[in-house]
Amino acid sequence: xxxxxxxxxxxxxxxxxSAMLHHVVNGFAIGPDRADLRQELLLALWHxxxxxxxxxxxxxxxxxxxxxxxxxxxxxxxxxxxxxxRFESLVPPSAAEPPVGxxxxxxxxxxxxxxxxxALPPVDRSLILLHLDGASYAEIAEIxxxxxxxxxxxxxxxxxxxxxSMQEISHELH
Amino acid sequence: xxxxxxESAWHSTHNRPTSAQLEHQKMEFIAxxxxxxxxxxxxxxxxxxxxxxxxxxxxxxxxxxxxAHTPIDLSREWGLIPLYLLPWSGWIYIVRAHRCHCxxxxxxxxxxxxxxxxxxxxxxxxxxxxxxxAGLLLASLLxxxxxxxxxxxxxxxxxxxxxxxxxxxxxxxxxxxxxxxVHYRRKLLPRQKELQALLASYDP
Numbered sequence: 457x458x459x460x461x462x463x464x465x466x467x468x469x470x471x472x473x474s475a476m477l478h479h480v481v482n483g484f485a486i487g488p489d490r491a492d493l494r495q496e497l498l499l500a501l502w503h504x505x506x507x508x509x510x511x512x513x514x515x516x517x518x519x520x521x522x523x524x525x526x527x528x529x530x531x532x533x534x535x536x537x538x539x540x541x542r543f544e545s546l547v548p549p550s551a552a553e554p555p556v557g558x559x560x561x562x563x564x565x566x567x568x569x570x571x572x573x574x575a576l577p578p579v580d581r582s583l584i585l586l587h588l589d590g591a592s593y594a595e596i597a598e599i600x601x602x603x604x605x606x607x608x609x610x611x612x613x614x615x616x617x618x619x620x621s622m623q624e625i626s627h628e629l630h
Numbered sequence: 631x632x633x634x635x636x637e638s639a640w641h642s643t644h645n646r647p648t649s650a651q652l653e654h655q656k657m658e659f660i661a662x663x664x665x666x667x668x669x670x671x672x673x674x675x676x677x678x679x680x681x682x683x684x685x686x687x688x689x690x691x692x693x694x695x696x697x698a699h700t701p702i703d704l705s706r707e708w709g710l711i712p713l714y715l716l717p718w719s720g721w722i723y724i725v726r727a728h729r730c731h732c733x734x735x736x737x738x739x740x741x742x743x744x745x746x747x748x749x750x751x752x753x754x755x756x757x758x759x760x761x762x763x764a765g766l767l768l769a770s771l772l773x774x775x776x777x778x779x780x781x782x783x784x785x786x787x788x789x790x791x792x793x794x795x796x797x798x799x800x801x802x803x804x805x806x807x808x809x810x811x812v813h814y815r816r817k818l819l820p821r822q823k824e825l826q827a828l829l830a831s832y833d834p
Contacts, residue, residue, distance in 0.1 A: 527746070589640075601743030
């Protein structure tokens, strides 16, 4: 793969899957950690791009790389503070990370949803994020190396759990 | 409130970056990539240069020996061989570990479960390598007195080599072993536990 092809593929993925990457970043990290995790995801995609042979759908490939990187992400504490400070200094106010919550109802719901997702164990978090992003059970099973039945069972349980906890919060608020 | 409500909120415009943010993220990433490449290059140059210079001096000594000095006889002064090879093996180990660290995402065609299992295997090998290198460095402490004896017997050194060979060099070696021990306990062991917990969460 030539350097130009590498750049072109990476750019195309970034544009096509920007929403999914945004979801993974917000689903696995909070606050300044998001900038660090985003860099990790982008680096993982950058390194993985030449390995894509087209055998799987590009979305499946990108999901797998991004979720893999997020699940195995461990901050390097030594340089961590330095990196966060550098990212913060790079971010102009207009391009700052949008708050997940906000004034609108949709934003409030998103805020609560992300909070509930953060409370889940890492693998369950990844499963629900993939499901919300529209990945099929077969795709999720392939990405995680689980059986479709197992994915179905776990997702049903997770959906009930999420709905119940969101309803509980909603009752408390109203 | 049901799951369909979450799905519609999920797919709303609030839950995706704007094109300006996306552009900014790309720029940020390119800057980070450049910084890492520069860092890797500097790391290889700075860590390898002293060893390359040292090797050039050794090769020059054998190819065109200085007539003012007695040439090295490796059958008598074989203690120099491990002393020469140890820094190179240490450098190769560090470069390998560094490359593994940089390519830690490199299992894109495996499932995440298989990838985590592979990372755990790599962690196990890395810990074994750490123990091996630390053992090797500690063993080289035993070579040093032998080397001092050989150099003194060959008449190439006097008492002046006691301090560098029996105090300074062992202190450096012990420092490196200490560094490896810290890396082992503070990075590799916690990482092993993290990966084991992740793998266990796949069990129903």
